[in-house]
Amino acid sequence: MAAEDLPSEFDVVILGTGLAESVVAAAFSRVGQRVLHVDRRSYYAANWASFTFNGLLTWIQENQEGSHPEEAQDWSSLVEEGEELIRLSNSDSTSISNVQVFTYTSEEDEEEEEAPNTTEEETGGAEGDAVKEASETESADSKEEETEEKQEETAEGGGGGEEEQAPSTEGEEPEADQPAPSAAQSQSEPAKKKKISYTKLVKEGRRFNIDLVSKLMYSRGSLVDLLIKSNVSRYAEFKNVTRILTYRNGQVEQVPCSRADVFASRQLSVVEKRKLMRFLTSCVEETEEQRAYNGRPYLEFLRDQQLGDNLQHFLLHSIAMVTEDTPTEEGLASTRNFLRCLGRYGNTPFLFPVYGLGEIPQCFCRMCAVFGGIYCLRHSVTCLLVDKESNRCKAVIDSRGQRITCSHFVMEDSYVGVDRKKVDTPTRFLSRAVLITDSSVLPSDSDQQVSLVTVPPIAAGRPAVRMVELCSSSMTCMPGTYLVHLTCQSVGSAHEDLSPVVNSMFRTPESPDQETRPSVLWCLYFNMADSSGLEVQGHDLPSNVYVCSGPDAALGHDHAVKQAEFIFQKILPEEDFCPPAPNPEDIIYDGDNPSPTATEGEAEEGEGETKEEKEVQEQEEVQEEQSLHPEE
Amino acid sequence: MAIRELKVCLLGDTGVGKSSIVCRFVQDHFDHNISPTIGASFLTKTVPCGNELHKFLIWDTAGQERFHSLAPMYYRGSAAAVIVYDITKLDSFQTLKKWVKELKEHGPEDIVVAIAGNKNDLGDIREVPMKEAKEFAESIAAIFIETSARNAVNVEELFQKISKQIPPLENPEVESNESFKITRQPTPSTRRCC
Ligand SMILES: Cc1cc2nc3c(=O)[nH]c(=O)nc-3n(C[C@H](O)[C@H](O)[C@H](O)COP(=O)(O)OP(=O)(O)OC[C@H]3O[C@@H](n4cnc5c(N)ncnc54)[C@H](O)[C@@H]3O)c2cc1C
Ligand SMILES: Nc1nc2c(ncn2[C@@H]2O[C@H](COP(=O)(O)OP(=O)(O)OP(=O)(O)O)[C@@H](O)[C@H]2O)c(=O)[nH]1
Ligand SMILES: [Mg+2]
Numbered sequence: 001m002a003a004e005d006l007p008s009e010f011d012v013v014i015l016g017t018g019l020a021e022s023v024v025a026a027a028f029s030r031v032g033q034r035v036l037h038v039d040r041r042s043y044y045a046a047n048w049a050s051f052t053f054n055g056l057l058t059w060i061q062e063n064q065e066g067s068h069p070e071e072a073q074d075w076s077s078l079v080e081e082g083e084e085l086i087r088l089s090n091s092d093s094t095s096i097s098n099v100q101v102f103t104y105t106s107e108e109d110e111e112e113e114e115a116p117n118t119t120e121e122e123t124g125g126a127e128g129d130a131v132k133e134a135s136e137t138e139s140a141d142s143k144e145e146e147t148e149e150k151q152e153e154t155a156e157g158g159g160g161g162e163e164e165q166a167p168s169t170e171g172e173e174p175e176a177d178q179p180a181p182s183a184a185q186s187q188s189e190p191a192k193k194k195k196i197s198y199t200k201l202v203k204e205g206r207r208f209n210i211d212l213v214s215k216l217m218y219s220r221g222s223l224v225d226l227l228i229k230s231n232v233s234r235y236a237e238f239k240n241v242t243r244i245l246t247y248r249n250g251q252v253e254q255v256p257c258s259r260a261d262v263f264a265s266r267q268l269s270v271v272e273k274r275k276l277m278r279f280l281t282s283c284v285e286e287t288e289e290q291r292a293y294n295g296r297p298y299l300e301f302l303r304d305q306q307l308g309d310n311l312q313h314f315l316l317h318s319i320a321m322v323t324e325d326t327p328t329e330e331g332l333a334s335t336r337n338f339l340r341c342l343g344r345y346g347n348t349p350f351l352f353p354v355y356g357l358g359e360i361p362q363c364f365c366r367m368c369a370v371f372g373g374i375y376c377l378r379h380s381v382t383c384l385l386v387d388k389e390s391n392r393c394k395a396v397i398d399s400r401g402q403r404i405t406c407s408h409f410v411m412e413d414s415y416v417g418v419d420r421k422k423v424d425t426p427t428r429f430l431s432r433a434v435l436i437t438d439s440s441v442l443p444s445d446s447d448q449q450v451s452l453v454t455v456p457p458i459a460a461g462r463p464a465v466r467m468v469e470l471c472s473s474s475m476t477c478m479p480g481t482y483l484v485h486l487t488c489q490s491v492g493s494a495h496e497d498l499s500p501v502v503n504s505m506f507r508t509p510e511s512p513d514q515e516t517r518p519s520v521l522w523c524l525y526f527n528m529a530d531s532s533g534l535e536v537q538g539h540d541l542p543s544n545v546y547v548c549s550g551p552d553a554a555l556g557h558d559h560a561v562k563q564a565e566f567i568f569q570k571i572l573p574e575e576d577f578c579p580p581a582p583n584p585e586d587i588i589y590d591g592d593n594p595s596p597t598a599t600e601g602e603a604e605e606g607e608g609e610t611k612e613e614k615e616v617q618e619q620e621e622v623q624e625e626q627s628l629h630p631e632e
Numbered sequence: 633m634a635i636r637e638l639k640v641c642l643l644g645d646t647g648v649g650k651s652s653i654v655c656r657f658v659q660d661h662f663d664h665n666i667s668p669t670i671g672a673s674f675l676t677k678t679v680p681c682g683n684e685l686h687k688f689l690i691w692d693t694a695g696q697e698r699f700h701s702l703a704p705m706y707y708r709g710s711a712a713a714v715i716v717y718d719i720t721k722l723d724s725f726q727t728l729k730k731w732v733k734e735l736k737e738h739g740p741e742d743i744v745v746a747i748a749g750n751k752n753d754l755g756d757i758r759e760v761p762m763k764e765a766k767e768f769a770e771s772i773a774a775i776f777i778e779t780s781a782r783n784a785v786n787v788e789e790l791f792q793k794i795s796k797q798i799p800p801l802e803n804p805e806v807e808s809n810e811s812f813k814i815t816r817q818p819t820p821s822t823r824r825c826c
Contacts, residue, residue: 006699044703044704206737206741224814227814228814228815228816229816231816233813233814233815234674234813234815235705236705236813237709237811237812237813238811238812238813238814239809239810239811239812240809242809345812345814351814354708354811355705355708359705359708362703362704362705363705365703366694366703366705366706369694370694374698374699375699375701375703376699376701377699377700377701378700379699446809448809449809450809471809473809473811474811580816
């Protein structure tokens with residue numbers, strides 16, 4: 001399996017495997033264009049990726065160390081007459097920042113404590129990664145000391161290296177921080193289940209698929225439509241988001257979404273139920289009354305509907321998911337979108353892919369490969385060769401110094417040098433936190449819920465936070481744990497923006513008295529640049545070079561899908577964007593004997609029939625049952 | 633009879649005959665100039681097994697492995713993996729270990745592994761002794777079989793062996809939030825409410 005040389009001619013070369021780039025790759029390959037798709041990283045999906053626990057620890061380490069840009073090599077010998085060479089940026093040091101890790105669970109299981117040395121060796125690398133935070137210069141010795149100390153106290157975990165960032169952990173008694181039962185404690189609290197240790201998280205690391213971005217798929221959004229239209233949806237399975245929750249007055253409450261929910265709701269009074277139903281019915285169609293509020297805050301409109309605080313909160317924060325100063329027309333559009341997406345697949349407007357969002361770019365890459373696209377990870381493009389006269393990119397030079405001609409070049413924004421990027425607005429950032437917890441924020445009959453939790457600003461000037469809690473059957477975390485993603489537009493660093501929410505909603509060493517809350521076993525904070533303001537073209541780049549931006553702050557995926565379609569149509573305006581791939585039953589290998597489409601055992605089988613139990617298809621009638629429209 | 637869908641993924645160096653094995657199995661057809669795997673996301677074939685029907689969804693690698701860039705999603709939910717080597721190419725056998733390791737890293741834990749030594753019609757230019765391959769397979773508790781996609785030798789048998797090793801369906805836990813596929817055609821509506 002010696003690495004072969006790549007072909008030296010393609011129609012489209014694509015650098016970066018984020019969502020937009022991957023959709024572009026699939027779209028081109030599907031209509032017969034020869035596509036080369038490369039990524040300098042060793043994994044798919046760039047900042048849209050998902051990682052196993054151990055994979056994430058490596059990612060953390062890489063991002064704490066900062067990047068080591070490769071030596072810029074001299075490829076001038078490959079430049080032909082009339083050509084100019086443009087170097088691409090070879091380090092992605094700006095998109096991820098403020099990475100902070102806290103381990104709140106004990107290092108080892110209690111029983112295993114006698115033999116810490118062997119286990120330590122096993123997990124040494126990974127453990128080092130997580131603990132090393134902010135202590136890169138520490139000697140191996142002092143690190144060991146720290147680990148031992150931690151085991152004695154069975155407290156703090158990664159906090160040992162955290163002094164600078166988390167001063168509040170310092171003053172507290174480690175014993176008080178430690179919710180894991182000591183021998184004495186477990187006698188007094190026999191019902192309390194044993195906390196999962198850090199070693200266990202590492203050992204079961206493969207059961208985690210931790211996304212760098214946290215989004216959901218609107219059931220009638222552009223991504224779901226594209227997945228279905230192109231048949232790429234075959235490559236993945238999905239789960240319904242089962243609940244929408246909100247955090248309010250220090251409590252987690254369920255937001256009634258369906259008619260049944262509304263009527264079953266115990267939080268709402270009969271009057272409120274009627275008001276809510278009436279409001280939701282009335283807002284489906286635009287009215288004169290609504291237009292009168294254009295340009296004024298949605299909150300004002302809601303207030304004037306005399307809905308009361310409860311409903312106002314649900315409508316603004318959980319259904320429209322907008323802020324208090326969002327204009328009415330936007331708030332209404334958002335509310336309508338929510339209602340439109342209800343009931344297609346389930347009780348809420350949202351789907352989540354099993355194994356995490358990182359699957360989606362991979363699914364599009366698979367489609368590209370299936371139609372002949374060539375994939376190369378750990379491989380980059382270092383330079384563009386530009387024809388001076390036409391200002392078009394004629395060829396690229398890859399990281400091995402191979403000259404590859406292409407008609408079009410599509411790239412992730414982080415490869416564009418700062419000097420060539422046209423940036424209109426100052427870069428925005430996303431604040432992200434990822435928690436592994438031991439129970440749900442709102443325990444219910446089923447422990448396998450997927451929940452969206454809207455958390456309005458906890459104080460003036462604080463960001464509104466969006467939280468997604470995933471259960472183990474979503475294949476994103478090990479059984480017995482929940483994976484919680486928090487996201488907001490950055491105001492400060494991720495830790496500044498999100499730790500107040502974490503500490504108010506969860507039990508951590510900083511909020512040890514939150515005894516009824518889920519405990520945080522491990523958490524990660526980081527900021528990610530939101531480059532969605534970047535234009536596809538208009539940079540100081542050749543005219544046939546297109547730039548894709550990274551993940552944005554929105555809950556859905558519209559931005560990336562629209563961007564991909566825009567690039568495709570710009571290059572191939574006549575072609576269909578992602579037409580359906582043939583059904584597996586219809587594929588015949590070319591040969592002298594083109595047999596009919598179906599073979600034995602398959603002939604009688606229509607599409608979807610055998611999968612009836614598994615495939616949930618559009619249920620138009622369900623919409624009527626489940627949506628919020630009242631009957632009369 | 634209940635139909636059970638089983639995803640099977642194929643692994644192995646380029647040119648060992650993965651696509652030819654699938655083509656033989658699914659369409660009982662062999663083509664000397666089979667085009668590199670294009671357009672086939674996966675192929676399906678249903679075979680009886682005990683009182684179940686096994687519908688194999690066979691995923692071929694689409695050439696991605698050529699540059700060591702197979703996506704983890706390729707392995708997701710696979711019930712079995714077939715690692716193919718070419719008995720006339722020692723290299724292709726030596727990389728088996730790499731594929732086994734890759735599978736351990738990315739594949740599901742309970743995956744059934746089968747090793748297929750293909751092109752056994754070319755015994756006269758054999759480079760990989762059957763005994764060695766068999767021992768290796770035993771050492772990792774994998775199914776072992778030599779096949780010829782060309783002469784239709786042992787291809788059915790390969791999949792039968794896999795079928796037999798698939799553990800019977802456990803009591804499917806009634807779980808409220810099951811995962812599902814999303815597809816194009818809406819089912820004809822069976823009920824209509826007013
Ligand atoms: C995550 C979270 C944590 C919280 N934690 C606490 C806590 O620990 N302790 C606590 O006491 N409170 C807490 N609150 C409640 C908080 O103090 C405010 O109620 C909340 O931030 C503002 O309400 P809202 O965003 O839900 O919007 P709304 O309740 O809709 O109100 C928005 C603003 O408009 C005003 N307003 C509302 N209705 C009217 C009306 N009809 N006419 C005129 N003005 C109106 C409100 O006073 C408020 O200033 C919390 C809220 C959240 C979301
Ligand atoms: N003699 C002989 N040739 C075979 C056999 N199986 C496949 N071949 C030939 O081997 C070549 C490669 O077969 P493919 O099925 O395309 O191999 P592959 O593993 O799918 O290759 P990639 O798609 O490139 O990864 C073709 O020329 C086949 O005709 C076999 O059993 N015997
Ligand atoms: Mg093939």
